[in-house]
Amino acid sequence: MARKDFTVQFGSLKEGLHEFRYQLTDEFFALIEQDLIQKGKVNVHLHLERSxxxxxxxxxxxxWVTKNCDVCLNELQYPVESVQHLHVKITDKEIEAESDLISVDSNAYEIDLTNHLYDYVALSLPMKLECKDAINREECDENVLEMLTTEKDETDNSNHPEWQKLKEIFKN
Ligand SMILES: [Zn+2]
Incomplete structure (x- = not known):
């Protein structure tokens, strides 16, 4: 799998509607320099209108993509459901690109969609992932939560052994 598998050769497309299908798998996510998403399976249906x-x-x-819950670190599958729009202008003039507007010059014949597709997947995930957002909605792992709270308590200075010693001294 390579970027060319996610590149539309529009130079040879007739004016009118065209359809493409892509599947984003672990290999796809490995094409992009990032460590946010490594595993998943996302089907993409592209309707493209050429004029x-x-x-x-x-x-x-x-x-879906596989990610760890931000609270208890449970590894779960999170749903990816998204509809996105991209307008490509064929022009030799400079235009200001926006998230849904790009340009290619008149000699171009292809568009690499790899980064766009990755962005669409990443943006469809909530900022904070929790077990309850997963496909098989679950509660966070109670054992892990308990462990996390205990760890927090241990960093609390009032329970620190040195501090306890001091308290003993003050008592006397
Ligand atoms: Zn969780």
Whole structure:
């Protein structure tokens, strides 16, 4: 699997509607320099409309990625459901790119969608992942939660052995 598998060769496309399907798997996520997402399976359905000076892309993403819960570190599958839009202008003029607007020059014949697809997956996840957001909604692992709270207590200075010693001294 390579970036070319997620590249649309629009140069050879006739004007009108075209459809493409992609599957984003572990190999896809390894193509991008990042460590946020390593595992998953996301189906992408792309409706692409080609006209002389524009390419309009509508993406429908559906699947899941594997991530750790931010609270208890449980590894779970989180759903990815997203609809995204990308407008590509074919122009030799400079335009200001936006998240849903890019340009290619008139000599271009392909668009690499790899980074766009990755962004769409990453953006569909909530900022903080919790077990309850997973596909098989679960509660956070109680044992781990208990361990985390105990660890927190141990860093609390009032329970520190040295501090206890001092308290004993003051008592006397
Ligand atoms: Zn959890």
């Amino acid at each position: 002389e000076r524009h390419i309009v892309c509508d993406f429908i993403l559906s699947g």
